[in-house]
Amino acid sequence: xxxxxxxxxxxxxxxxxxxxxxxxxxxxxxxxxxxxxxxxxxxxxxxxxxxxxxxxxxxxxxxxxxxxxxxxxxxxxxxxxxxxxxxxxxxxxxxxxxxxxxxxxxxxxxxxxxxxxxxxxxxxxxxxxxxxxxxxxxxxxxxxxxxxxxxxxxxxxxxxxxxxxxxxxxxxxxxxxxxxxxxxxxxxxxxxxxxxxxxxxxxxxxxxxxxxxxxxxxxxxxxxxxxxxxxxxxxxxxxxxxxxxxxxxxxxxxxxxxxxxxxxxxxxxxxxxxxxxxxxxxxxxxxxxxxxxxxxxxxxxxxxxxxxxxxxxxxxxxxxxxxxxxxxxxxxxxxxxxxxxxxxxxxxxxxxxxxxxxxxxxxxxxxxxxxxxxxxx
Numbered sequence: 001x002x003x004x005x006x007x008x009x010x011x012x013x014x015x016x017x018x019x020x021x022x023x024x025x026x027x028x029x030x031x032x033x034x035x036x037x038x039x040x041x042x043x044x045x046x047x048x049x050x051x052x053x054x055x056x057x058x059x060x061x062x063x064x065x066x067x068x069x070x071x072x073x074x075x076x077x078x079x080x081x082x083x084x085x086x087x088x089x090x091x092x093x094x095x096x097x098x099x100x101x102x103x104x105x106x107x108x109x110x111x112x113x114x115x116x117x118x119x120x121x122x123x124x125x126x127x128x129x130x131x132x133x134x135x136x137x138x139x140x141x142x143x144x145x146x147x148x149x150x151x152x153x154x155x156x157x158x159x160x161x162x163x164x165x166x167x168x169x170x171x172x173x174x175x176x177x178x179x180x181x182x183x184x185x186x187x188x189x190x191x192x193x194x195x196x197x198x199x200x201x202x203x204x205x206x207x208x209x210x211x212x213x214x215x216x217x218x219x220x221x222x223x224x225x226x227x228x229x230x231x232x233x234x235x236x237x238x239x240x241x242x243x244x245x246x247x248x249x250x251x252x253x254x255x256x257x258x259x260x261x262x263x264x265x266x267x268x269x270x271x272x273x274x275x276x277x278x279x280x281x282x283x284x285x286x287x288x289x290x291x292x293x294x295x296x297x298x299x300x301x302x303x304x305x306x307x308x309x310x311x312x313x314x315x316x317x318x319x320x321x322x323x324x325x326x327x328x329x330x331x332x333x334x335x336x337x338x339x340x341x342x343x344x345x346x347x348x349x350x351x352x353x354x355x356x357x358x359x360x361x362x363x364x365x366x367x368x369x370x371x372x373x374x375x376x377x
Contacts, residue, residue: 056126063124071121076299088241103130110218134171162205199351287319
């Protein structure tokens with residue numbers, strides 16, 4: 001019998017989490033307005049390094065879930081979910097998802113203390129950005145022993161934040177099976193080409209390894225389990241981002257429809273518009289609950305995590321898709337213009353579906369996990 005359970009302490013919005021949310025929202029409101037986000041996304045790095053440093057130095061965002069032994073604060077994902085929700089709300093283009101959630105969890109889940117001691121302190125201090133390759137999409141990368149150690153050869157495509165990351169954690173084929181490798185890319189042996197993608201706030205790259213020096217991370221035979229765990233964490237983190245983005249879209253609509261008059265009254269006062277807003281609110285609140293439960297399961301390493309992660313992906317991906325569509329349509333003609341920021345959230349919602357799957361993909365996975373259809377990945 002399948003049982004849903006989670007620590008109530010992980011589900012509650014504690015005073016500490018409320019304070020974290022308030023401090024973050026103030027900082028992001030100051031630094032991540034729509035025009036600032038566009039400028040950051042168009043900059044050489046794709047994000048604001050000053051804001052990145054402030055997130056680390058003033059709030060300790062990058063080290064929230066890093067154990068204290070490695071220079072972090074030792075909190076759980078329940079706290080990091082607050083961060084993901086608030087950054088998703090403003091489309092902050094900083095590489096938090098890739099560095100903190102994907103790469104950070106890959107290092108921790110590998111069980112390789114040497115690798116953790118080498119790279120996690122830099123991540124926690126905001127001094128190092130990182131990402132994963134061959135996790136979200138299959139990669140054609142092989143690892144072989146050279147005279148000076150391990151080297152990587154091959155390609156990994158659509159690597160999130162891969163163009164500028166200081167550290168790449170790569171899933172590669174080794175003589176003893178699939179393994180994880182850490183690569184600090186150098187231009188001579190690692191070519192990185194930016195991909196043209198739908199969402200300008202989340203860059204992706206084609207990475208070509210040409211004898212790039214690398215170090216194995218974790219023991220042989222553990223790569224598949226690490227990758228699965230990282231993908232679950234990514235699904236939960238993305239769900240939290242989508243809750244924040246959906247809530248922003250609803251707030252922006254309420255402000256606009258309350259001020260915009262047509263036929264002598266506020267557009268938001270018309271019953272047909274009210275119904276659409278009410279439907280959107282119901283979707284968002286359901287998504288918020290699903291996200292909170294998935295975050296609690298991840299924080300407590302609950303066995304229900306795969307089901308909770310896919311359920312959250314279904315609810316939150318669907319809510320964000322609806323919210324961003326309504327954000328454009330209910331703004332009328334101005335919502336379809338390049339100058340209005342609505343399309344930025346619309347792009348994020350659609351592009352994110354290519355990272356971990358559409359709502360339909362997760363419905364199928366969820367059905368498999370619950371034994372309703374054949375097993376799925």
